[in-house]
Amino acid sequence: xxxxxxxxxxxxxxxxxxxxxxxxxxxxxxxxxxxxxxxxxxxxxxxxxxxxxxxxxxxxxxxxxxxxxxxxxxxxxxxxxxxxxxxxxxxxxxxxxxxxxxxxxxxxxxxxxxxxxxxxxxxxxxxxxxxxxxxxxxxxxxxxxxxxxxxxxxxxxxxxxxxxxxxxxxxxxxxxxxxx
Numbered sequence: 001x002x003x004x005x006x007x008x009x010x011x012x013x014x015x016x017x018x019x020x021x022x023x024x025x026x027x028x029x030x031x032x033x034x035x036x037x038x039x040x041x042x043x044x045x046x047x048x049x050x051x052x053x054x055x056x057x058x059x060x061x062x063x064x065x066x067x068x069x070x071x072x073x074x075x076x077x078x079x080x081x082x083x084x085x086x087x088x089x090x091x092x093x094x095x096x097x098x099x100x101x102x103x104x105x106x107x108x109x110x111x112x113x114x115x116x117x118x119x120x121x122x123x124x125x126x127x128x129x130x131x132x133x134x135x136x137x138x139x140x141x142x143x144x145x146x147x148x149x150x151x152x153x154x155x156x157x158x159x160x161x162x163x164x165x166x167x168x169x170x171x172x173x174x175x176x177x178x179x180x
Contacts, residue, residue: 005036006150009101010125012039013082017103020044022079023059027104029086031119034097041090043082051078083110087117095119102126105135105151106142115145124151136160 003011009030017028022045031041047053052061059065064077071077080088083106087095099121100114106122114122122142126135139149139160151157 005032006099006101006123009036009039009099010103010123012042013101013103014125016042016044017082018044020046020082021053021056021058022046023057023065025104027082027102029082029103030101031086031090031095032098032101033094034120036099038094040094040098041086043080043085043087043089045079045082046085047078048080081107081110084113087113092118099123106138108134108138108141111138111141115142115147119147121148121150124149126152 009032013028013030015028016030017026020026020028025045027045029041029043030039032038033040047058047062054061058079062078064070064074067076082104083100083102086100096118097120098118100117100119101123103125105124105126106114124135135151135156136159139151139156142149143160149160151160
């Protein structure tokens, strides 16, 4: 059976994730334009350009992995997340109204970037290993900002079905403003 465009792009995101040098989680992201068929950006989690790593996994060169007590907020990690890399490498005018496909739940920082990126949808294929990122907070925020959120996790999707979005959210706070 022929895969859908969403399935095709998610497979591409999983493939690009393999370029990551992270020893804990290889994450990939693909951005398409509004037609959903043309790729306008891609990224994976990894160190910034120019950072010396000699193509070795991060447990060799990352200070976070060599410390006895790494920072809980990852402030000691030099890696740029896949979503951030994909957004940095894409043109705003080409991604406006498009979709980002990600192989992990977005963290709060990436959710804010995605919300302000001009994208219309986020499609996520993740597992329970990334629940430490508090995905519900990020997904609620993205929905409140007007993005469509699709996650391969039925429990998360059922919890998200109760979130107010767009005008519904605005009206729940200020019903008199929309009555005009």
